[in-house]
Amino acid sequence: MKCKVCEREAEGDYCELHEKAYRNIVKEYDVWKKASDVSWKQYLSEIAKNPFTGLWAKEVAESLLSQTK
């Protein structure tokens, strides 16, 4: 399989590098939800435009957002 973001070899949806970013995104959603009660989609848009978000996390967030459209 190919990674949905970078087309590297992947076992699931993402390659090893983007998988790590994806897992971080899922993990940190709990913190965001508790902090300001945002929806999953709002959360993804927030982190996609946040300057502190890492490049791979941003790419995964954008890919997830495009799937939810």
Place this chain on the structure above:
Amino acid sequence: MEEFPKMEKYTLIITEKPDAAERMAKALDYKGKPEKVEEDGVPYFLAQRDQKLVLVPALGHLYTVVHERGRRNYYPVFNFKWAPRYSAERGAKETRKWIEVFSRLASNADGFIAACDYDLEGSLIGYCLLKYACGGKETVAKRMKFSTLTKEELEKAYEEPLPQLDFALIEAGRARHEVDWLYGVNLSRALTLAASRWSGKYATLSTGRVQGPTLKFLVGREKEIRSFVPTPYWSISAKVEIRGSTYEVEYETETFEKRVDADAVVEACRGKPAKIESIESRKIQQNPPIPFDLGKLQTEAYSLFGYTPRQTSNIAQRLYLEALISYPRTSSQKLPPIINYAAILRALSKEASYSKLASELLEKGQLKPVEGEKDDPAHPAIYPTGNLPERELSPPEKKIWDLVVRRFMAVFGEPAIRQSMRVCIRVDGHRFYLRGRRMLKDGWTRFYKPYIRAEEVLLPTIQEGEEVQMKRVGREDKFTKPPPRYNPSSLLQKMDEEGIGTKATRADIIETLYSRGYVAEERIMVTDLGFDIADILSKHCPRVVSVKFTRELEEKMDRIQTNSEERESVLIEAVHQLKPVLEEFREREETVGQALSKAIKKARMQERIIGDCPNCKTGKLMILYSRKTRKRFIGCTNYFKSLCTTSFPLPQKGTAKPAQRNCKGCEWPLVYVRTRGRRPWMLCFNPNCPLKEERRKRVEMQGLREGS
């Protein structure tokens, strides 16, 4: 070979560099005026003391480890020998003349002294010359040991030399070079051959015993940064007015995980009366800093002046060669009394800017430096020799010398005493803190003043129970930040903490990572090529990027210096470890080659990217070549997706590459163009750049003026 002119017998003194030879010759010649001779462009010095002395400089290492026999394009290779550098390295032709001069001068000498720097490299340089160029004189040679190039110390080192070379140090130096060669040559060849066999194109790839684990640290940090997801948190920002002045205050809880909680505090405190509940004050004693070892000097110079570790090391080396500071490649943080603190201070007091400070320390009577824990058997910590510059120092040299001098004086200073104050302000059950600090006794900081970064925050006279005015209470929205990137200085510290590399090689290893294109930028960013190399090494030969394994090998090599380990056993172990790694690598050569070729191709593409496309905003502008005409131009990557047709012409002569900076006039990315016979220039390819318009008008005006 022409015969060297016969003269009376003499003692041959081998030094590490020409500057050191000249200084040593001046120090040892009884008139202080040695004769300089130049033969085939190789300088050496004739000095007269109790006997005739010939001082010959090396050019750093003149011998190196080479493959004993065989082709260049295969691995594994475990048979090596020491050979002249000119026979192994293309850029080392000059060293042939130096070796020949050494050999000729050795034939007429009846005494030999190695006077290279007293460390692994210096001992090895002297040993190789005595053994190979002087015809086996390493067993009869004596050794001068010194930490500064001052006249007094050099004379003492000459009068009381060690009876023989320090063979433990030499064995340790040999082991390091040989183990590094085994790792470097085999792994670099494995990578390069795997890539070129797969793609048919040659690209130099390298890794080494220390380079691999260092790249691994950087990749680990880069992965954390790139997959980082920030989380929100909130804090309270507030200001208080006391006697007409406004001060920032901190809320008792530093951060809030929920916005509503921060909002509740703002709501509760806004517009409410505030009263000073308590004033706490405490004195903090700040001890003087410890003397500089090389690592500490490099860290301080990076943070104060922005010099990379390698720059600092080079500057310090120059200052050492001019006898202004002691030997800089030291791990010691100790200053033994034998260096004569008072004599150094007396000498420094002749310099106007240090006169008052040095005299003040001399008046103290007993001088006792604060010292760190680290020690180095060969040299003390870095200290000024007391000599004053004989020429105008360059600004960087001046800065480093001043830093070393002031640090030396500071270690003898009294502790500094600071007062820290915390004023608690109560607002409707909530507490805010106003903090102040001031210096009560400046102690050692007086000596180190230009380099002290702590600022004073003076508070007004206030009393408990006094009412004050809250000026503003607000909520601040914040996000957690990713871990910081390493910079050359923090990476050097990390290598030191992890115990990999030596003080002499760490800075060079960092530079190699840059020159190979594995990392970029000052705040170190791993490139795609760096990622792929680290990934391939971790997958296919994890041992060579293992920090633990590298550290263990370092420790074994260190033990050779104290005669508790043998060089041969370390080499056998290195080969034993490396052999299976290389065999496995060879089995997977095709897979590895494919991955590497992709990585190189991607890196080469990256090198051609100029910046973002100003028209479609989503594509990248890059240097492309027309298939039809083979002419180069700038085009958008979205052209291949039929989304953007932006293109700009480029000059066809010379080389053109991204300049990595933007035009001052229009902010478009610039292209660096280099043509033969012309100065390199920056090209702004924006046809509507305002700077071009200005230039056009200027030329027109000039034409009009000339016409009228």
